[in-house]
Amino acid sequence: xxxxxxxxxxxxxxxxxxxxxxxxxxxxxxxxxxxxxxxxxxxxxxxxxxxxxxxxxxxxxxxxxxxxxxxxxxxxxxxxxxxxxxxxxxxxxxxxxxxxxxxxxxxxxxxxxxxxxxxxxxxxxxxxxxxxxxxxxxxxxxxxxxxxxxxxxxxxxxxxxxxxxxxxxxxxxxxxxxxxxxxxxxxxxxxxxxxxxxxxxxxxxxxxxxxxxxxxxxxxxxxx
Numbered sequence: 001x002x003x004x005x006x007x008x009x010x011x012x013x014x015x016x017x018x019x020x021x022x023x024x025x026x027x028x029x030x031x032x033x034x035x036x037x038x039x040x041x042x043x044x045x046x047x048x049x050x051x052x053x054x055x056x057x058x059x060x061x062x063x064x065x066x067x068x069x070x071x072x073x074x075x076x077x078x079x080x081x082x083x084x085x086x087x088x089x090x091x092x093x094x095x096x097x098x099x100x101x102x103x104x105x106x107x108x109x110x111x112x113x114x115x116x117x118x119x120x121x122x123x124x125x126x127x128x129x130x131x132x133x134x135x136x137x138x139x140x141x142x143x144x145x146x147x148x149x150x151x152x153x154x155x156x157x158x159x160x161x162x163x164x165x166x167x168x169x170x171x172x173x174x175x176x177x178x179x180x181x182x183x184x185x186x187x188x189x190x191x192x193x194x195x196x197x198x199x200x201x202x203x204x205x206x207x208x209x210x211x212x213x214x215x216x217x218x219x220x221x222x223x224x
Contacts, residue, residue: 001205001221002186004162005103006138008147008171009114010122011037012190013211014090014128022086026079027071034194035070036083039063044115046148053144056115088123092130093192099215100133106219111136113156113169114209115146136160148179157185170214174201188214 016037020030026080040056040063047053061084065213090219104110106154111134114121125131136159143155153220157164164184171177172195177187188206189197197203206221208214
């Protein structure tokens with residue numbers, strides 16, 4: 001099992017449900033948050049197809065306008081700032097700090113690989129208290145393409161100076177783990193509520209119900 005472990009950030013490490021109260025206040029329905037983030041990811045994937053890279057924050061802002069129009073909601077500047085600014089200040093899922101600390105103590109090299117821009121990534125990790133736990137922090141911005149495009153994982157392997165087979169991606173998104181596996185990495189899937197592997201996805205080497213569970217399984221594998 002690889003000892004360099006690379007983590008997706010949004011939803012895998014950080015809890016987007018912290019934005020539910022803002023969506024409830026401005027849309028009257030907290031569940032719109034999920035629609036907004038799904039639209040953000042859809043827009044990012046479309047940009048890959050069109051080969052027109054834009055900052056993930058730009059994608060998130062555009063997606064917010066789309067879901068507002070669909071919901072016939074007019075957002076104030078303050079509402080936009082509350083939601084989009086909140087994306088930079090998300091808390092970590094409760095089990096994440098201890099799980100990361102355990103992996104680091106076991107001798108693993110830890111890194112992040114996210115669709116967020118470098119500036120947003122830094123704000124997110126600093127705000128969540130996770131910044132000092134990582135040895136490297138990578139954004140897709142260097143590849144100017146979003147995950148799960150193969151070029152992103154190739155860029156990350158080059159930046160980390162590792163062979164793809166010596167890297168393992170941890171993510172709560174089936175498209176991310178499948179992208180990594182197709183690029184020659186290993187992968188671990190964090191099966192958070194609502195996150196599932198589909199019938200067309202490649203099967204990760206490790207599957208756990210949260211990051212603590214994934215960490216325990218990885219450490220047990222390393223001990224063999």
